[in-house]
Amino acid sequence: MSDSAAARPADDPEVSRLRAAAEAAEAELRLARARAELASAEAAAARARADAAAGPDVETTTSAGEAAPSRTSSTRQPAPDAEAPLTAAQVAEIAAGYGSDAAALDLGVLVNGGPVASVRVRIPLAMTNRHGLVAGATGTGKTRTLQLLAEQLSASGVPVFAADIKGDLSGIAAPGAESEKLRARTRSLEQDWSPRAYPTEFYALGDDSASGVPVRATVSGFGPLLLSRVLGLNATQESSLALVFHYADEKGLALVDLSDLRAVLTFLTSDEGKAELKNVGGLSSATAGVILRELVAFSASGADGFFGEPELDVTDFLRVTAEGEGMVSLLEVPNVAARPELYSTFLMYLLAELYEVLPEVGDLDKPKLVFFFDEAHLLFRDASKAFLAAITQTVRLIRSKGVGVFFVTQTPKDVPADVLAQLGSRVQHALRAFTPDDAAALRASVRTYPASGYDLERVLQELGTGEAIITVMDERGTPTPVAWTRLYAPRASMAPIPAGDLAAAVSASPLFARYGSPLERESAREILAARLQAATEAREAAERAKKAAADEAEYARQKAAIDKAHAEAQKKAQREYDRLLRGTASPRSSSPSSPLDDLLGRGSTRTILNGVIRGLFGTGRR
Secondary structure (H helix, E strand, C coil): CCHHHHHHCCCCHHHHHHHHHHHHHHHHHHHHHHHHHHHHHHHHHHHHHHHHCCCCCCCCCCCCCCEECCCCCCHHHHHHHHHCCHHHHHHHHHHCCCCCCCCEEEEEEEEEEEEEEEEEEEEEHHHHHCCCCEEEECCCCCCHHHHHHHHHHHCCCCCCEECCCCHHHHCCCEEECCCCHHHHHHHHHHCCCCCCCCCEEEEEEEECCCCEEECCCCHHHCCCCHHHHHHCCHHHHHHHHHHHHHHHHHHHCCCCCCCHHHHHHHHHCCCCHHHHHHHHHHHHHHHHHHHHHHHHHHHHCCHHHHHHHHCCCCCHHHHHHCCCCCCCCEEEEECCCHCCCHHHHHHHHHHHHHHHCCCCCCCCCCCCCEEECCCCHHCCCCCHHHHHHHHHHHHHHHHHHHHHEEEEEECCCCCCCCHHCCCEEEEECCCCCCHHHHHHHHHHHCCCCCCCCCCCCHHHHCCCCCCEEEEEEECCEECCCEEEEEEECCCEEECCCCCHHHHHHHHHCCCCCEEEECCCCCCHHHHHHHHHHHHHHHHHHHHHHHHHHHHHHHHHHHHHHHHHHHHHHHHHHHHHHHHHHHCCCCCCCCCCCCCEEEEEEEHHHHHHHHHHHHHHCCCCCC
């Protein structure tokens, strides 16, 4: 023993703390071993009862649903680990891994040949904001797992958002119906089951008010990155669209709906608007033409109803009832196949909006919201690098806002590795391996699990409906052992509620009065129309002024020409007058005057001549 250790007093607080921790760990291990022994005994007793009931020559059924050989043949008797793949020590390890007393969501019980009801598989409530994955082939029970999680989250006071792809989740608003099959399952799992409904709010994309409260977004709020994803634009077109959004923001042009965006694009490629973007690179007519054509096709598919006002306030998803239960918000999208990119991108928009508006809260005892992203493969399919980077960043950072995200899809390979690495909980239902690609995907999935007592490549193909391979994070943030789990049954209805009940629930919602009717306000289209009208009027006024000036100049020119011609005519007449005058005047002489002069007088003769000349030319010297 070292001198420092010898000098430490026996009642050192650190030593006491470590001793207490060791004793607690030892007690926990003893409890886990006892539970494992109990589980093994229960499983053995269940097999014995099954053997006694079936008789010695009757075939039993394996967990894969195939006929097992008769127990009367020693050569065909299965190995013990074919029915119970885990040893008692492995069962004890699993029981200890999921045995925390902290608040948790109960998923089901361990399967080791048969259900081991004493070993429950759970997700700590605090760990649900560390994100998760629910995967499995079609028909393996993913939707029911989602419903089971949503029910328990709501009962724990955590609001839930989920997309209802086929309408199956709408039954969460109604209590479940008992049946003999359901009772048999709950008895075998020792599940304390009773039917009940959960507080539910129904939403719908666009103006389909019969399916839910309309969910709308403005084009400005949607943003160029998400819109480019929906329109299928390439990198060049995406950057041009971002430039258009930047211009609209700078000029105070509200992009409320798609017609506003079309108006801005048309303006920026017109003679009046071309100069607006000249200093920042401009917008080519070819690129604008591609974007406009995509917008027209997008509108023709019915997307106009999704963009507009009033815009949804995503904090409405965080509501809790007066009884302290979290509201389950269901987005009804039964026709998702017609608009898969819009559906997935719209969910990503809602997630991004939550990240933008919620404050930082760090790690909470329970999340503020759990967001289920169903059909997640639609989000990542053919996504650009920029889009994937934005998704990865959002998923990484939104945890600190108190929001957990669960991706629901068919295989883990549907989710990019950078996103998959951030998912703390995994609920993997059965996978199929019908093709070489399926087999490769299955092997890749198996390699992502920690070491376990299962042959996962075989087990993942043998899982029955309502069974899953599960590993989650415990309350310390470390992965739990891999557990073959038979899941509990949901307490709400597993069938869609009638359309009439759904419509009644929507019309009675307090949110319907706020979002039910679309709003119209002055936006980019009206502003640009007014600006173009003013420009047209100014141009027409300038043209009128220019024409008037030209007319005035022409009038002045013609008047000057007339005045000039008139002056020249006067001069000519004067010259003619002078010529005639000179021609009629007699030379001065001393000869006597003519008889006429003598009669009228010399001055009168000149006056008469002047009058004659004025009558001929209309002019005269004044």
